[in-house]
Amino acid sequence: MMKVFIVWCVACVGLHATASWYGYSPFGDGVQARNIYSRGGGPTHK
Amino acid sequence: MNAPATPQAASTKALECPSCGGAFDLYAAGYSTKHVCQYCGSEIDLSGDETRLIAQHVEAAKALHIPLGTKGVIDDTEWVCVGNIEKNDGWDQWEEFLLFNPYHGYRWLVLQASGWSVGTPILAQPAHPNQSAFRYAGNRMKRIYDPAESKIERAIGEFYWQVKKGDKVKSTSYVGGGRVLSCEMTGDEFNWTLEEFIPSADVSKAFGVEDTGQFPKTGYYPQPHQPNPYGDGFKTSALVAGIAFVAAILVSILLSFEGEERSQAFTANPATSARSFDVGTLTVTGRARPFTITARGDPGDNNWMYLEYTLTNTATDEEIIASQPIEYYYGRDWKEDDRRGTVKISAVPPGTYRLTAEVLLPEDELPGAASRQSSPSPLAISGQGRPVTVVVRSNGTFNSHLVLLLIALFGPVVWIGLRAANFESKRQSGYDGADDDD
Amino acid sequence: MQPEQNCPNCGALIGTGEPGLPVVTCGFCHSLLSKAGDQLSKVGEAGRVPFDVSPIQIGTRLSVGGVRGEIVGRERWAYDGGFWNEWLLQFPNGEAFWVAEESGSYMVMKEVEATTEEAASLERAYQKGREAMGEQIWIDGTPHFLADTKTVRCIAVEGSLPHIIAADQPRFSIDLRTKKGSVVTFQVDRDGHSLWRGSYYLLADLEPANLRRFDHWSAPSFEVAG
Numbered sequence: 001m002m003k004v005f006i007v008w009c010v011a012c013v014g015l016h017a018t019a020s021w022y023g024y025s026p027f028g029d030g031v032q033a034r035n036i037y038s039r040g041g042g043p044t045h046k
Numbered sequence: 047m048n049a050p051a052t053p054q055a056a057s058t059k060a061l062e063c064p065s066c067g068g069a070f071d072l073y074a075a076g077y078s079t080k081h082v083c084q085y086c087g088s089e090i091d092l093s094g095d096e097t098r099l100i101a102q103h104v105e106a107a108k109a110l111h112i113p114l115g116t117k118g119v120i121d122d123t124e125w126v127c128v129g130n131i132e133k134n135d136g137w138d139q140w141e142e143f144l145l146f147n148p149y150h151g152y153r154w155l156v157l158q159a160s161g162w163s164v165g166t167p168i169l170a171q172p173a174h175p176n177q178s179a180f181r182y183a184g185n186r187m188k189r190i191y192d193p194a195e196s197k198i199e200r201a202i203g204e205f206y207w208q209v210k211k212g213d214k215v216k217s218t219s220y221v222g223g224g225r226v227l228s229c230e231m232t233g234d235e236f237n238w239t240l241e242e243f244i245p246s247a248d249v250s251k252a253f254g255v256e257d258t259g260q261f262p263k264t265g266y267y268p269q270p271h272q273p274n275p276y277g278d279g280f281k282t283s284a285l286v287a288g289i290a291f292v293a294a295i296l297v298s299i300l301l302s303f304e305g306e307e308r309s310q311a312f313t314a315n316p317a318t319s320a321r322s323f324d325v326g327t328l329t330v331t332g333r334a335r336p337f338t339i340t341a342r343g344d345p346g347d348n349n350w351m352y353l354e355y356t357l358t359n360t361a362t363d364e365e366i367i368a369s370q371p372i373e374y375y376y377g378r379d380w381k382e383d384d385r386r387g388t389v390k391i392s393a394v395p396p397g398t399y400r401l402t403a404e405v406l407l408p409e410d411e412l413p414g415a416a417s418r419q420s421s422p423s424p425l426a427i428s429g430q431g432r433p434v435t436v437v438v439r440s441n442g443t444f445n446s447h448l449v450l451l452l453i454a455l456f457g458p459v460v461w462i463g464l465r466a467a468n469f470e471s472k473r474q475s476g477y478d479g480a481d482d483d484d
Numbered sequence: 485m486q487p488e489q490n491c492p493n494c495g496a497l498i499g500t501g502e503p504g505l506p507v508v509t510c511g512f513c514h515s516l517l518s519k520a521g522d523q524l525s526k527v528g529e530a531g532r533v534p535f536d537v538s539p540i541q542i543g544t545r546l547s548v549g550g551v552r553g554e555i556v557g558r559e560r561w562a563y564d565g566g567f568w569n570e571w572l573l574q575f576p577n578g579e580a581f582w583v584a585e586e587s588g589s590y591m592v593m594k595e596v597e598a599t600t601e602e603a604a605s606l607e608r609a610y611q612k613g614r615e616a617m618g619e620q621i622w623i624d625g626t627p628h629f630l631a632d633t634k635t636v637r638c639i640a641v642e643g644s645l646p647h648i649i650a651a652d653q654p655r656f657s658i659d660l661r662t663k664k665g666s667v668v669t670f671q672v673d674r675d676g677h678s679l680w681r682g683s684y685y686l687l688a689d690l691e692p693a694n695l696r697r698f699d700h701w702s703a704p705s706f707e708v709a710g
Contacts, residue, residue: 001279002279002282002283002286005283005286005458006286008454008458009286009287009289009290009455010290012290012294012451012454012455013290013293013294013297013451016294016297016298016447016451017294017297019444019447020297020298020301020443020444020447021301021333022333022334022335022393023334023335023336023337023392023393023394023441023442024334024336024392024393025336025390025392025393025444025446025447026446026450027392027444027446054697054698054699055537055696055697055698055699056535056698056699057537057698057699057700057701058700059535073537074537074587075534075535075536075537076534076535076536076537076538076567076569077536077537077586077587077588079565079566079567093562093565093566093567095534122705123704124701124702146588147701148537148538148539148696148698148701149539149687149695149701149703149704149706149707150588150687150704151587151588151589151686151687152587152588167588167589169589169665169684169685169686170665170684171661171663171664171665174663206566206586206587207565207566208565208566233617235631235632
């Protein structure tokens with residue numbers, strides 16, 4: 001069972017390394033912006 | 047030599063029950079003082095020169111899980127099963143098998159609902175049984191069973207004391223270092239036994255008998271000294287996951303050394319109409335790269351500004367659009383400071399790219415903004431400049447990667463940890479009362 | 485004394501045992517013989533040692549505190565409902581310990597001097613018998629608690645022995661323990677009283693050699709060669 005987990009960890013790190021190599025993010029264009037086009041100004045905190 | 051030589055002595059003596067005539071072998075000759083016939087239950091005294099009937103009984107023979115006379119190897123030592131005692135304390139019922147080896151003495155093999163245990167009588171007194179905790183062999187022993195009386199329901203076979211059905215004995219137990227110490231108190235005499243866990247499969251293999259199973263297959267909670275089946279797995283998997291995560295972070299760090307960086311500062315003034323500026327041009331070669339665009343600016347107190355980025359492939363004129371709000375709000379006892387922000391773009395293919403940024407100010411949305419900008423007053427131009435700096439790099443790490451990786455690597459670890467904790471809480475539920483602290 | 489002589493009772497040629505010990509038994513007729521001067525004379529019955537599976541025999545060698553000795557004799561004692569062996573372990577310097585063996589445990593007993601006060605308290609305790617159970621008595625500056633009182637009888641002896649014990653001669657013994665578990669035994673018999681300090685050992689700890697062999701039991705791994 002531990003062998004399976006080790007293989008799983010290696011696969012996860014491998015996947016991460018590959019994605020990082022190509023700069024790929026699974027969440028589309030990876031744009032991290034908040035409320036992109038709905039911003040009208042003003043604090044969100046009341 | 048003062049006697050006829052006997053190089054190899056007989057190890058058993060064949061005897062007969064004076065009551066029913068049932069044959070039995072005497073195994074621990076010279077040590078055993080009593081034998082209870084397994085065929086009729088009659089009690090036979092072995093302490094004199096001849097076997098003597100103490101009490102005659104007529105009881106049905108009981109089939110023992112480990113028959114008397116069966117030999118088995120435990121821990122590289124061979125033992126013969128010479129006796130069996132059934133005990134009951136009002137809550138649980140269990141059996142104790144007496145094992146013997148002339149060179150090693152005695153052991154007790156205890157059978158409970160949740161599994162097996164091997165007990166070794168210890169000679170020195172490790173503590174007084176009124177103590178709730180003490181140190182033994184480098185471990186802290188904590189009381190788990192308060193002193194309670196158990197009764198002997200039945201005894202069969204040969205014993206080194208005058209055991210009798212109905213005998214009552216008070217005992218208390220402690221656990222520590224993966225072992226249990228039990229103390230039997232009879233009058234002023236304390237007899238301590240050190241018990242170790244033994245897998246039911248080992249007992250089955252040793253004596254050639256059926257495997258009676260152990261927790262969680264049988265019983266309601268694990269024995270106090272039963273190793274947590276998830277304990278090692280949890281430690282190892284946490285270590286493996288930890289190493290994997292560190293390796294992944296190293297990969298990200300190494301990749302971050304590559305790439306180009308361009309930056310540009312700009313000041314947007316609500317009085318003027320200048321809003322766009324070039325940040326820079328980068329070239330991506332070989333493979334796709336992530337782009338990280340960081341901005342920091344001063345929108346003014348309790349104010350905001352908006353950046354719209356356009357990343358244009360100079361060859362194809364394809365555009366990628368992204369945006370970044372820059373805000374700063376505060377009150378008497380709160381603050382929302384977003385004067386810095388980062389946008390990341392995934393997998394920009396090889397090519398040359400120009401990044402331009404356009405600033406949007408709140409004043410631009412008010413009516414009359416265009417006319418104010420076309421004929422600005424000197425005062426308006428000199429004040430209220432909103433500075434902003436944008437840095438673009440052709441490298442970057444996606445936090446979503448790391449979060450996903452964390453879940454993927456440590457998810458199973460957490461699951462094992464929960465199972466391990468569940469095992470421990472079941473184990474604790476088998477103990478008496480609340481924590482005893484000394 | 486010649487190393488071998490004829491038993492005065494049955495005539496068998498027997499060894500005369502350890503030079504320093506005054507008593508020896510004949511294994512053929514089970515007589516108790518005294519070695520006065522150069523002559524063996526019968527002074528009683530040694531009794532027959534019953535069939536047992538004790539791993540110790542005359543000739544077994546054991547080490548206590550790093551010093552190696554040899555088992556030269558045995559006394560078997562019985563009380564109401566039980567029995568045990570006491571083996572005489574003799575050392576090259578003439579010193580001797582008794583090794584009390586009961587249901588697989590081994591207690592090495594060394595004789596210690598009792599002060600007159602200690603002897604007096606112990607005598608009082610043994611007079612009280614079972615009523616003195618749990619009582620505290622100071623021995624060697626430490627409180628000891630009465631753990632057991634017994635009347636015991638010697639049922640058989642063999643080998644070389646330091647004294648004559650008549651068959652069925654009763655001995656009264658009281659066992660005292662400290663909180664730490666040291667054991668002290670006070671014995672009173674026809675010849676007087678004696679105090680013994682005992683320490684528990686596992687057979688393996690005594691580095692045994694020349695243990696008895698049995699059918700169907702393999703020798704233990706802790707047995708040593710010498």
